Amino acid sequence: MRKTHAFSGHFGATLLAPQQTRFRFWAPSCASVSVEIEGHPPVPMARDAEGWFEATAPCGAGALYRYRLNPHLAVPDPASRAQPRDVSGPSQVVDPRAYAWQDDDWRGLPWEQAVIYEIHVGAAGGFRGVRAQLARLKALGITAVELMPLSEFPGGRNWGYDGVLPYAPESSYGTPEDLKALVDHAHALGMMIFLDVVYNHFGPEGNFLAAYAAPFFHAGRPTPWGDAIDFRQPAVQTYFAENALYWLMEYRFDGLRFDAVQAIGERDWLVDLAAHVRARVEPGRHVHLILENENNDSGLLRAGFDAQWNDDGHNALHVLLTGEDEGYYANFATDPAGRLARVLAEGFAFQGEMFPTLGHPRGMETGGLPATAFVLFLQNHDQIGNRALGERLTVLAAPQALRAAYGLLLLSPQIPMLFMGEEWGSRRPFLYFTSHPPILGDIVRDGRRREFAAFAHFSDPARRETIPDPNDPATFAASIPPPDEAETPQGQDWLAFFASLLRLRHARITPRLRGAQGLGARVVGPGAVAARWRMADGAILSVGLNLGADTVDLPDWVAGPVLFQYPPAAGTGARLPRHAVTIHLAEPAHG
Template identity: 60%
Template sequence: MTQAWGARLLDDGRTRFALWAPDRDAVLLEIDGAAPQPMTAADEGWFVLATDAPAGTRYRFRIGDLAVPDPASRAQSGGVHGWSLVIDPAYPWTTDDWRGRPWEETVLVELHAGLCGGFRGVIDQLASLAALGVTAIELMPVNAFGGTRNWGYDGVLPYAPAEAYGSPADLKALVDAAHGFGVSVFLDVVYNHFGPDGNYLGAYAAGFFDAEVHTPWGGAVAVERPAVQRFFVDNALMWLDEYRIDGLRFDAVHAIANPDFLDTMAAEIRERLPDRHVHLVLENEENDAERLRADRDEGGYDAQWNDDFHNVLHVLLTGETSAYYGDFAERPAERLARCLAEGFIYQGEGSPNHDGKPRGKPSGHLPPTRFVSFLQNHDQIGNRALGERLTQLTDRESLRAATALLLLCPQIPLLFMGDVDGSETPFLFFTDFHDALADAVREGRRKEFAKFDAFADPAARERIPDPNALATFEASRPQPGPDAAAWRALYRDLIALRQTAIVPHLAGATALGAEATGDAAVTARWRLGDGSVLTIAIDLGAEPAALPTFDGEVLHTEGERFRAWLGR
């Protein structure tokens, strides 16, 4: 029988501990300051024990000569190699009546909690973001990782908020405060792999991973096994129920390679939380439109991050065609038109960056709100060798036009921290590894960029910042750009226009088509739910031509580069 992982307080005052260790014959529970206690072997490789251990108790498991933290630890004391803590999930919420916001209202800003000063630092930014009209923040992964600074995708304890960011109560305080401002909270979760520092699962549960299915990070997680599936589904439910998170973004689900698991997880979440606006969003390089079916309330997903939107606009804005941008180098205006009309650009065609293999499935039948679009995010800035933002890579007029497209088209917009201030601060890849692992990460990072023209020379790769240096982390704290006030005004005005003229009619919106009207110009049209027609024209060419004209109310213009109308 599959157990619930981790330490759970019982009604009788004791705590029940459970660990799946199918490779071992015996497991001891160690409570700080007390003699180790043998756990009882149960079916299917589980070990359980109920004993006196109030909230705040430090504990770990001893397996032979190895002392390990609870893989389902709710909090740590002393890092990912230290003691786990028994946590009381109760919290004095002040926003008990909060049920979330409809998906169509979503305007996301992605944040890194560590760069904001931890969970308390994010709270300090809420008033400013709410004043701009932002309706949701999305936290990069907050689960415990090795060291004190990390993007979060190297996490090893998915249930425990990183100590460097704050306690579980601090994270709940952030969610409570955000709801007080009318702002939803999304969380990025990583169910496709574990980081390299502090992952002990292989020492006692090798079956947690599938050695036959490879990912860039090692063997895939074996989500087809009941204990492993329960580990991740319960984790998702913990964030949504106990922490009252409003939505989850599931990182790189193509590396999980198990659509059935994704469907099962979504269905259980929908069944368990039927009375709230809970939003489930995928990152899926395979552009799998089947996960975005219309019956999302019966088990589907709300949307997918649309890398195609970013990639084609990056080509149009910067002219860069190296590496994966090569997939979008030819006829970029036609590709952007398909993206605006149908969502995915690659819907089964061969992709040069994927060795010519087909990528994607037809998506033109899906509502535009099934796609989360962005000009920048942590990947698309931080995966650059020097972490440059678009404010440094393109001209101001073109970027303003692309920003207007992002915020006024019917797809769901996502911004990245610093965007609203026109920040020119880089966002770099940073970690806090040591010794041989630090060397491997540093050299691996430099080797990764050898395929880019600018870093083909080994001497050029020496300029790539060391991910493990504290200075790399500090250099990534976003600072307002020189024209921050103008950028904030643009974002405030566009978000307000979106919320008043477009959002009330997004339910039932359908694309009417889009076409390239020049080498870097596109016109797209959508019929909104009230029957009105939204038309957008954008021209990102070096010498923009005159934009077309249409009947209706002009919603917004950016010189000769962008115009939006609303008509009948």
């Protein structure tokens, strides 16, 4: 039997029959709207009292259309399912049932089995390029691929956070069917696939919402991207809640990562969103909801969200590995080992304490949350690409110290995440890139260079001119990890290192993860920490990590059979040399 999936919501074009499509459009700022379909006469749309316009027209899949607001302006559908001519072009009617799913019995994996690999689809060769990499990632030990945002953005080169049409997969990456085939193939391999979604802002080009739906934005609440999206409006709430369900139900994604939710003014909407998703997805499916949240709002992790990206953990580890203390690293520079110890014991380093660079308290207490409520990483698109020159840790950190840190990352109870190319120790930068029109591109380039004026290395205006131009195609090309790096002896060595750690994780850590709780952590020397956890079966996992320059003494509770050490002879007993990690797993006592 042919298996298909289609999500029907309040917005957009819905195929009712092979040659009949219903169009729904929220435009409360307009008195009249018509839908213009290429090859057809304009079709007037009926308006209700709340500003919803609706019309049914004799057209089918593939039809190109716009909404005519006035003689001078026709706009794409804000719920467009496809934009073959970029953000300002016509939208395209899509038949969501055109794709027949091959692995429709897939129900996902429990959260504690997640080992996440973040990937930029464009840098990986589009949807088909990502699909070609899945078997290799599966063999390495990756269980979940997370795609950076896919919403249609201007041009063909962008991180994805400048998207303006959240329902339309980026046309330069492939067709909707190509994306569904990618998800389907991941499931056939037994892998989850997550999508990063952006609900806190729209990009600077191609967003016409204010022209026909002024209530979409909160004029009294400015943000770095313009007026805040007004989540008090029922139509706005519906627009984004249905978008989440659209990706989960029609495209069968296994989870969503919500970008920068601290910029969403209505926190209660996030709680409602999680509940709405949980209520609507099919019983028995594992669907995971992941936050990025500068506020460290642990309450959301008790209200339906599975986990949050742990920036605190990254920042502490980065300072220990590099010694950097500018920008947000200044918040971790005075006691990075202490910050890391709290991350390992409790999840967040900041749980209501003053955050120096913000000048106000940050975070909430995390008591009772499992270790798996936090996604830990050493690198991701932000932490590499927000650097002026996009350097990776393979360039910035001592090699032995970096490997010791990876031992902690991949064998701790927090959920680990890697960034594309990290698995073979890529030294290729990942830069910030765009494909804006020239005037906007110049503004973005100049603004980015000004951002780094406060950093000592770029205090000289001439040096700031060396920061790559995001709009230059060469900047994007320079950010693509070259696969031949993986074939070098160094690349093969890194791959073997990661594969061995992930085999250990899946065999010895993952089966014990559900509900694992921290038992405390402490600083044991400059740049050195020790921590331990009680696992689900009562086993005790303990770790000693020394990223400092001197040998340190470990507490006697870092004990039990050695699970992993790096370097392989990383000291004996209670002594741990510089740039080393030792991890022990004491089986539970029975009897």
